[in-house]
Amino acid sequence: MIEKVDVLLVGGGVMSATLGTLLSRLDPALKIAMVERLDGVAQESSDAWNNAGTGHAGYCELNYTPQGADGSIAIHRALAINASFEVSLQFWSWLVEQGLLPAPTAFIRATPHSSFVWGEADVAFLRQRHALLSRHPLFQDMVYSEDTSQLHAWMPLVMEQRDTRLPVAATRVGYGTDVDFGTLTRGMVEALLKHPQFSLRTGCTVNQLVRQGDGRWHVSLRSSTGGNEAAFDVGFVFLGAGGAVVPLLQKSGIVEGRGYGGFPVSGQWLVCHNPDVIRRHHAKVYGKAPIGAPPMSVPHLDTRIIDGQPTLLFGPFAGFTTKFLKQGSCLDLPSSVSRDNLKSMLHAGMHNLGLTHYLVGEALQSHRQRMDYLRLFFPQARDDEWSLAAAGQRVQIIKHGQLEFGTEIVAAADGSLAALLGASPGASTSVQAMIEVIERCFKARIGSGEWPASMAAMVPADQKSLRENADLLGKVRRRTLATLGLN
Numbered sequence: 388m389i390e391k392v393d394v395l396l397v398g399g400g401v402m403s404a405t406l407g408t409l410l411s412r413l414d415p416a417l418k419i420a421m422v423e424r425l426d427g428v429a430q431e432s433s434d435a436w437n438n439a440g441t442g443h444a445g446y447c448e449l450n451y452t453p454q455g456a457d458g459s460i461a462i463h464r465a466l467a468i469n470a471s472f473e474v475s476l477q478f479w480s481w482l483v484e485q486g487l488l489p490a491p492t493a494f495i496r497a498t499p500h501s502s503f504v505w506g507e508a509d510v511a512f513l514r515q516r517h518a519l520l521s522r523h524p525l526f527q528d529m530v531y532s533e534d535t536s537q538l539h540a541w542m543p544l545v546m547e548q549r550d551t552r553l554p555v556a557a558t559r560v561g562y563g564t565d566v567d568f569g570t571l572t573r574g575m576v577e578a579l580l581k582h583p584q585f586s587l588r589t590g591c592t593v594n595q596l597v598r599q600g601d602g603r604w605h606v607s608l609r610s611s612t613g614g615n616e617a618a619f620d621v622g623f624v625f626l627g628a629g630g631a632v633v634p635l636l637q638k639s640g641i642v643e644g645r646g647y648g649g650f651p652v653s654g655q656w657l658v659c660h661n662p663d664v665i666r667r668h669h670a671k672v673y674g675k676a677p678i679g680a681p682p683m684s685v686p687h688l689d690t691r692i693i694d695g696q697p698t699l700l701f702g703p704f705a706g707f708t709t710k711f712l713k714q715g716s717c718l719d720l721p722s723s724v725s726r727d728n729l730k731s732m733l734h735a736g737m738h739n740l741g742l743t744h745y746l747v748g749e750a751l752q753s754h755r756q757r758m759d760y761l762r763l764f765f766p767q768a769r770d771d772e773w774s775l776a777a778a779g780q781r782v783q784i785i786k787h788g789q790l791e792f793g794t795e796i797v798a799a800a801d802g803s804l805a806a807l808l809g810a811s812p813g814a815s816t817s818v819q820a821m822i823e824v825i826e827r828c829f830k831a832r833i834g835s836g837e838w839p840a841s842m843a844a845m846v847p848a849d850q851k852s853l854r855e856n857a858d859l860l861g862k863v864r865r866r867t868l869a870t871l872g873l874n
């Protein structure tokens with residue numbers, strides 16, 4: 388049987404759930420289907436245990452403000468990410484106000500965001516970073532200190548028994564967030580399931596996409612237990628398959644997707660088991676990535692609330708893998724090499740041998756070595772109180788022979804298909820990313836009829852206005868912090 392739908396969301400992660408929610412509110416008549424290969428939604432990168440749960444806003448992530456060879460610090464990326472996160476906070480506030488999400492404490496909590504550094508050079512860097520950022524209204528509440536007693540109060544575990552011969556410094560934003568993206572995704576999908584025009588199929592893998600003569604897509608599914616499932620006849624396809632997007636993009640055959648490849652990086656955390664230790668830390672403390680490390684493996688000591696339980700994680704430790712999904716296959720990477728991207732993949736491979744070497748080295752570390760690294764942040768950490776757990780996979784984009792660490796939307800020129808590639812800043816900016824998908828693929832509709840007013844109700848202030856209009860930002864922040872209980 389072939390089912391006709393307006394929109395097909397491939398994958399049940401935070402991206403598809405966000406896009407489905409936005410579209411179903413913009414036009415309740417749209418027939419939307421979501422297909423997920425696993426037996427439930429949000430079990431890959433969007434699950435709380437598979438990502439760091441940081442509401443990325445540029446407050447603490449030092450890799451968003453790189454320092455040039457001349458010592459200057461570029462802050463534009465941090466500003467853009469911060470404004471994008473404000474877009475997410477507005478949308479989540481609206482969902483809470485409408486009763487479409489559970490109480491905010493189920494998925495988001497105020498958790499101070501801090502950057503912590505030691506040594507003259509890094510202290511000078513952080514001081515300059517703070518001076519530049521705090522001039523902007525988006526970062527006006529960021530505070531800076533080199534005072535060890537202040538730092539003790541902010542992060543006791545980090546400061547106790549620390550060798551104070553080296554200078555230390557930290558910044559802090561009190562309303563940084565910890566987000567359980569798994570609960571958020573499941574909440575959005577539960578609300579969608581109440582909508583008569585929405586359907587969800589789990590345990591089904593999308594395995595073929597063929598563009599028809601009339602511009603629609605014929606999409607066939609395979610059930611996880613083997614046999615072929617029914618197919619869809621689709622007007623618009625969104626490839627929200629997380630790490631597994633590259634092979635689907637290749638199958639779609641759209642010219643805009645040619646030459647793309649994926650470079651998977653696995654992740655692991657050290658998880659603390661001592662409740663007394665967990666209780667004494669309440670912050671996300673980010674440090675500087677070691678030289679040679681990919682930007683997303685910035686170490687952090689992280690308070691998390693997962694399924695309502697306080698947790699303390701350290702990591703992520705990046706590692707070498709050939710799987711595109713945590714529950715994927717070792718053949719994912721080799722089978723994604725095609726005639727179209729072979730040159731690009733080889734070029735990226737040759738120019739990133741150092742990174743591969745680093746990832747293999749990381750994967751082979753002993754527990755003791757990982758604990759020694761943790762002790763740089765938490766000097767009194769005990770080997771027997773921490774154990775290793777697997778995080779999710781991040782598949783970095785390879786484009787024109789270059790390895791890239793951001794996210795990118797690839798869309799067919801006729802707007803009939805879009806794909807989300809890459810994993811950083813990821814779930815935090817999912818709302819901005821999905822608005823971009825709508826702007827590119829529903830061009831005729833987003834600017835006319837009821838769509839502009841419906842969009843403005845869900846997200847009153849866009850990213851650009853938030854960056855440029857301090858009064859508007861103040862008003863928006865007061866509402867989102869109050870609605871989401873982040874004050």
Ligand SMILES: Cc1cc2nc3c(=O)[nH]c(=O)nc-3n(C[C@H](O)[C@H](O)[C@H](O)COP(=O)(O)OP(=O)(O)OC[C@H]3O[C@@H](n4cnc5c(N)ncnc54)[C@H](O)[C@@H]3O)c2cc1C
Pocket residue numbers: 397398399400401402403422423424425428429430431432433434437438439440441442443568591592593594627628629630631635654703712778779780781807809810811812813814815816
């Ligand atoms: C270690 C780590 C730390 C991270 N930390 C953060 C963080 O602190 N903050 C942040 O904002 N982001 C973070 N991220 C990134 C964030 O987790 C991702 O950007 C986000 O979850 C991606 O959502 P998604 O919906 O695109 O993909 P996913 O959540 O991976 O969902 C994709 C879904 O598609 C399904 N699927 C795949 N192929 C098919 C197919 N052919 N047919 C049907 N279904 C299919 C998969 O089973 C999966 O359920 C982190 C990621 C990792 C790995």
